[in-house]
Structures are given as C-alpha cells and as structure tokens.
Amino acid sequence: MADLSASPELPQVSPTEPLSTIVRRLRREAGLTLSELGKRSDISSSALSKIENGQMSPTYDTMQRLADGLGIDITDLFAGQRRQSTGRLTVTRHGQGVRQSIAQYDYEMLCADVRRKQFVPMLATIKANDLKDFPNLVSHEGEEFIFVLDGRITLNTEHYSPMVLEAGDSCYFDSTMGHAVVSTGDAAATILWVCSRIVAPLSE
Amino acid sequence: MADLSASPELPQVSPTEPLSTIVRRLRREAGLTLSELGKRSDISSSALSKIENGQMSPTYDTMQRLADGLGIDITDLFAGQRRQSTGRLTVTRHGQGVRQSIAQYDYEMLCADVRRKQFVPMLATIKANDLKDFPNLVSHEGEEFIFVLDGRITLNTEHYSPMVLEAGDSCYFDSTMGHAVVSTGDAAATILWVCSRIVAPLSE
DNA sequence: AAAGAGAATTCACTATCGGAAAATTCCTTT
DNA sequence: AAAGGAATTTTCCGATAGTGAATTCTCTTT
Numbered sequence: 001m002a003d004l005s006a007s008p009e010l011p012q013v014s015p016t017e018p019l020s021t022i023v024r025r026l027r028r029e030a031g032l033t034l035s036e037l038g039k040r041s042d043i044s045s046s047a048l049s050k051i052e053n054g055q056m057s058p059t060y061d062t063m064q065r066l067a068d069g070l071g072i073d074i075t076d077l078f079a080g081q082r083r084q085s086t087g088r089l090t091v092t093r094h095g096q097g098v099r100q101s102i103a104q105y106d107y108e109m110l111c112a113d114v115r116r117k118q119f120v121p122m123l124a125t126i127k128a129n130d131l132k133d134f135p136n137l138v139s140h141e142g143e144e145f146i147f148v149l150d151g152r153i154t155l156n157t158e159h160y161s162p163m164v165l166e167a168g169d170s171c172y173f174d175s176t177m178g179h180a181v182v183s184t185g186d187a188a189a190t191i192l193w194v195c196s197r198i199v200a201p202l203s204e
Numbered sequence: 205m206a207d208l209s210a211s212p213e214l215p216q217v218s219p220t221e222p223l224s225t226i227v228r229r230l231r232r233e234a235g236l237t238l239s240e241l242g243k244r245s246d247i248s249s250s251a252l253s254k255i256e257n258g259q260m261s262p263t264y265d266t267m268q269r270l271a272d273g274l275g276i277d278i279t280d281l282f283a284g285q286r287r288q289s290t291g292r293l294t295v296t297r298h299g300q301g302v303r304q305s306i307a308q309y310d311y312e313m314l315c316a317d318v319r320r321k322q323f324v325p326m327l328a329t330i331k332a333n334d335l336k337d338f339p340n341l342v343s344h345e346g347e348e349f350i351f352v353l354d355g356r357i358t359l360n361t362e363h364y365s366p367m368v369l370e371a372g373d374s375c376y377f378d379s380t381m382g383h384a385v386v387s388t389g390d391a392a393a394t395i396l397w398v399c400s401r402i403v404a405p406l407s408e
Numbered sequence: 409a410a411a412g413a414g415a416a417t418t419c420a421c422t423a424t425c426g427g428a429a430a431a432t433t434c435c436t437t438t
Numbered sequence: 439a440a441a442g443g444a445a446t447t448t449t450c451c452g453a454t455a456g457t458g459a460a461t462t463c464t465c466t467t468t
Contacts, residue, residue: 019264029344033415047456049417056455059425060223061261071320075279087363087381094372111349111376118347118400119323121374143322145315147396149353159291168298170325172315177291192351194398196322237445248427253447260425263455 020054022077026070027052041069090114097123104128105181119196123149126183126191131156137178142196144175151189156180224258226281230274231256245273294318301327308332308384311397323400327353330387330395335360341382346400348379355393360384 027037027048034045034052042065050056051066058066067074090111097108108123128134137158146155147170155163155171158178165171173179175195183189231241231252238249238256246269254260255270262270271278294315301312312327332338341362350359351374359367359375362382369375377383379399387393 034417035415044457045415046417046419046458050456053417057263057265059261059263059455060267062456063264068320073320075282078279087361087378089361089364089375089377089381091367091369091373091375094370097374110351110374114376117376119349119398121349121351121376121398145323145325145398147314147325157291157293160293163295165295166298169295170301170314171293171295172318172321172325173293174291177293192396194323194325194349196400238447239445249445250428250447250449251426253445254426257447259447263425266426 018054019058019077020052023048023066024052026072026076030070037066037069041065043069088114104133119194121192121194124181124191124193126151126153126181126189128180128182129184131180131182133182134180137180138175139178140175140195142175144173144179144196145194146171146181147192149190149192151183151187152185153189153191154182154184156182222258223262223281224256227252227270228256230276230280234274241270241273245269247273292318308337308386323398325396325398328385328395328397330355330357330385330393332384332386333388335384335386337386338384341384342379343382344379346379348377348383348400349398350375350385351396353394353396355387355391356389357393357395358386358388360386 027034030037032040034048037043038045038048043062047056047058047062048066051058063077064074067077090113092110092112095108097110098112100107100109104127106125106127110121110123111117137156139158146153146165148165148167150167152164152166155165156179157163157173163171164184181191231238234241236244238252241247242249242252247266251260251262251266252270255262267281268278271281294317296314296316299312301314302316304311304313308331310329310331314325314327315321341360343362350357350369352369352371354371356368356370359369360383361367361377367375368388385395
C-alpha cells in the first residue's frame, strides 16, 4: 500500500485524505498516544494502530466512539483538512476595545479587527441589577463562557436556578438556553465573556 | 465541582436520529428498494436490511459505498449525529479548576467537566522566563485568545516580532502559527487562555 | 553502549460484519 | 380469500473488525 502523498510541506489540503491519515493527525494534534486515546474512546490501541495504518476499516460504532474520544464531531473524521486562515494575530491594549452599549450591559469587544473568529471575546460591565431589566431571556446559537473579573453577578437561565458568581468564578453553557446576567453586588460587575458562533458584529 | 445536569459519562441517550433510520429514510426518499440500492452501492440487500434494522454497524468502507450509491456526501449519513448541545451548564468556582502542569506553564482547566466544548477556557500561570525554555514553538489547529490578568508576558510567534502584554491587554491569533508565552515581569504572570478545537484533558 | 521505559505494531484468537440463498412478509390481482 | 411475485428479513457461513498479550521500535538515562 503505497502512500504517495507524503510531502513534508505544511497543511496540505487533500480532498482525498484517507481516514487513516486524518485519525493520526487528529490524535497527534491532541497530543495523545494510542493507548491514551484508546482509553478515552474505549477502543484497543491495537485497533487504533490498524486504523491509522489503513489495515482496518472501522465500523460506524467504533468511529463514533473514536470521535467521542477525540472530542470532535464525527463528521470531522471525513472532512479532510480544515481550511485554516494564515497566521493572523491582533492585540487589543487595556481599554482599547471597540465599545458598544445596550440597556443591560456595556461591552468592549476585544480583538474586533479580526473578523470571522471561531469565538468572540469581550469585556462586559453589567448595568442591569434586576431580571426585570430584561424584556426576555437572551438565546442564540453557540456556546458561551463567563469569567468574573470584578464584582458579583447572578446568571439567570431557562433550565437552572439562578447562580451567583463572584470574582474568579467561571461558567460555561449552551447559549441556546435562554440566559441573562445581572449584577448583584454593590459595585459594578465586570466579566470576560466569550461566545462562539457569533456573526461578526459591527463595522462593514 | 458540581455538574447538575449530566448523567455520568456515557449512558447519555442522545436524542439524535440513529444511522438505521437515516439510511431507511434516504433510501425511501430516493424511491429505491433494498436490492436496487444494493446494486448501486455494491452492498448486498441483506446487509442493507441489517443496517436499516440496527442489527449491524457498517464499516467505514461500506458506508462510503452506501453514500456513493445514494449519491450523497458521506457526512450526510450523520445528519442526525451532529453536535447538538441540550442546555448544559457548568460552573467552576475560583481555584477549583482541574490542574495540569507542564514545564513552561501551570494550567487550571475551567469547566472541564463539560466535554466537546466549542472552545476551551483555562487559567495559566506562566513559569517560563525565557524563550529558551521551549524546545520549539507550539503549534496546533485552531485559534487562540489570551487575556492578561496579572503580570507581564511576552508572546513570541513565528511570523511577528515578540509582543509584550500587560494586565488588561489581550491578543487573538491563529494557533497554527508557532507560538510561546514567557513571563517578563518580576512576579509570575497569570493569563486567561482560550483555545478552540482542543481536546479537553480527561479528569478521572 | 547497555538498560529501561514507553510507544507502536504484530500475533493469535473471538466477535461480528457482510454475502448468497432460503424463508417470510407484503403487496397486487383475480 | 387465495395465488403469485416482489420486497424484506433471516439463516448460515466465510471474511474481517476488534481484543489482550507478546514483540518490536524509539527514545532517554546511566
């Protein structure tokens, strides 16, 4: 079985990248050994070895456990190489983000000059003090992470009882579930907020 | 670390459409009998029957031929398996993340009990003081965001000159570009670090 | 260089997939 | 309702996916 592709070059986009190569690449990127991945996905390391060497065609069942162990979506096992933007980088200095404001929060969008990000970081100052400040809970595609920098907040959600978070606490949740953050301390609360799956905000 | 929602680990009954139903639906939609589809995809009708009745887990090989015979992309066979988070949520209290350590950094993985996150947040304390502490620059798929909480760091990258970041500064970049963070202040530096497309470590 | 440790592969074996054909179910037609 | 034919399921069996143990490979350490 000859492997013609072997080029030492960087991210080669090969539409026909075989499963074996994809799996090996994903495992290496995750920094896992065969047995480590085997443990996570409940597949023997010998089976993984055979898969990565193209000596075996795994069953649907096995592929599902494999994707699970890699923490990826099973379709990623077929998708070949993912298009990756060139090494872009941007810095936002303290206080220099793009400011936006709605009734309940003041935002400072960080690194806003990079568009089409995989996730969007921002600093938010919570103005709302009461859930009544929200006409209704917010809900949108994607997942969300909150890290409290200062003050104390209450995270209200559709499916859980309100959670109080203090400085240093953090929270990760599915944002399709309705949610709203209010400040419950004396001082204004500041949080670092990260959302995935957000369409590039302002500026055209 | 309290996770309110989750049934422990695997037994989670996914509300997604199983392969069997997907295949049957697609075949019916195409108006094909088992043997007709079998002929097109070079799979015996008995095998197809077993697949459609959930009595068999087809191999990667077979699934490719199947998708081929149906004239669809193989990833469409997983339509029902795509990631779909049902309002999950988890909180990590100050200092309660899962700790990990490598030569250059100490990590505290936040919200580590949620797996398959779209992005992974962590707190890192930078131990490295010199670029020489790194055998080579780190590089992996995905994008990365850094927010400096305390101290001063220098971000070294493959394509840019080193950038000094102080508390409150942030940076977003493509992580396929080699990179390494060192502390350049007197005190240890602490940063909030967010990476996309990373496998969260296993917390046993 | 030898020893040792850990990773990857190979080996021997069992469980299961997948094919051919028999058996059954599900029509349509009389 | 019965007959006939097509679609589907079941049965049986060879081929191969998947496992644990043994082996080989690849490092680092002394």
